[in-house]
Amino acid sequence: MASLIEARNVTKKYKMDKVVVEALRGVSIKIEKGDFIVIVGPSGSGKSTLLHLLGALDRPTSGQVLVDGKDISKMDDWSLAMIRRKKIGFVFQSFNLIPTLNALENVMIPLEPVKMDMNEGITRARDLLELLDMKDRMLHKPGELSGGQRQRVSIARALINDPEIILADEPTGNLDTVTGRKVVEAMLHWNQDHDKTFVLVTHDPSLLDFATRKVYIRDGLIDIQENNRPKKNAVSYHK
């Protein structure tokens, strides 16, 4: 069975002024359904770049990235957007919510281009926020929410289109330890109870305890990739 996403010997080079930076130097990885992958590495190791390639936000300089068996490296912008819309959800370190919209509206942002029936969209967004313990804060704008609440809105937004895989770039980076833990537990809940695939990129090695697979990346190359039995009793998330 084809992997959800597979990277085959991908490289990524950026030109910064006159200097060419090799962010990735030949990385291969497979993302399978139901995985909860945690990628750790120091700053500048290429972990975010890898996430961007896996999420069809960018194209590799060389190598292949296959999403559902289709190589995205030659696709145009529109095709990449369709992949992101239908198959991938993103969670960011700095949440990236629209400040003029309330939580419910922010969650529905990915639906706007889809032109889904509005009532169905509202119901779906509402249900997600309720599951993420945001029932009483739906009409609040990001400025009125705590960091943890904003991140939960961000997770709901990532889930609204029912993607197969959610990519999270430093999801706890702007949160305190306790809040960050709760956010990760929410993700674990979706992984274990709803069979959603997660790939997390983080500085925080403590999150490795939750991974089904641990990936260590350094200087644009994967150092170690190992399967892991996550600590299930560490999951204490309640909705």
Added chain:
Amino acid sequence: MRSRTISEAEGRIKMIKMAFYNLFRRKSRTFLSVFMIAVGVLSIIALVSIVDGLFADVQGAVGQLQGIMVFQKGGMGPMYSQLDEDYRGKLESVYGVKKAEPVIMSLAKSVEGKGSGFDYMNMVRLIGTDFSQETTGQSVSGVTGEIVAGRHIKPGEKGKVIIGTEIQDKYNKFPGNSIKINGEKFQVIGVYKTGSKTSNSAILMNIDDLRELIGFPAKKVAYFSVSLENPEEIDKVAKLLKFKYGEKLQIANTAQFSESIASAIGDIRSMVFAVAAIAAIVAGVGIINTMLMSIMERFKEIGALKATGWTNSNIMVMILYESAFIGIIGGVLGCLLGIAASIPLSQASGFDILVSPELLLESFTFAVCIGIAAGLYPAWKASKFDPVQALAME
């Protein structure tokens, strides 16, 4: 903590609502852009309404003319023309001509001791015509009108005048009063009214009186106002007159005259619109700047939208909605200001200006087009933002 049931209608997100709310992120900047567009629209309405008002009045005046005007060829028009009065008999002998009324026309140097200088719009026209035959009420020297007070000048009557309703209002004169024209006293015996303000701003008198008053050459007239046996045959009779006297005389079919006036004023209107539109175009440049600043501030946010599956065209449409809103709001505000300004403008200029629904629609549409056009480049630029670079920004 606030807690209430979410209805189906609440929480609706539409790109339009999002675009509208985005305008309020920087209220003063949005207000300035809207205001610039509004000023542009106001200047269009102010200037073009003056032309429209003038056009309506001139067209009304020309539209009142009947029959055919015959004046000196190669001259500067009927007012400055000189023809032998003998042409009267010759013109009246042409098939279809009922009457060839001799007319002299001039501008009064002073009325009631007050001169109008070079203020063309307030000058009083003096029209001298032949009252040797009884004049009935439907025509006042070739212009469709009627006597509304007093009576017409009788055949051979001298020293008498009939005044238009504008003169009556301006100088407060009524039948029985005397009026001083170019220093000479005349008696007002009647007041006439036509369908045009311009035509109502004249004084009619016996042609010999006017000839004497302004020193017009003896046995000469300025032009003939030709009325027809059958008004339907105006083209035919005009052609006949041209055939017979076209070498020496200018034969002007008033219907065609009206069309050429309309065409000329139409050109002037377009030119005035274009000049006034410059202000709106400058406002458009301002909107480009505003929108560029706005999208640069939202660089990261646009990256996040792309990450969620928004395509380049989705981004473009959202930005275009925002700039269109600026055009719409500015257009509405400009139209309201234009309507409000029309009253003092009319009072200051001294004549009726015309703010028509068509002008308001044209101006509003122009404002919206400016708004959308100004948003094109910023929208394109935003659509090309690299989501990776955008999201990497701190």
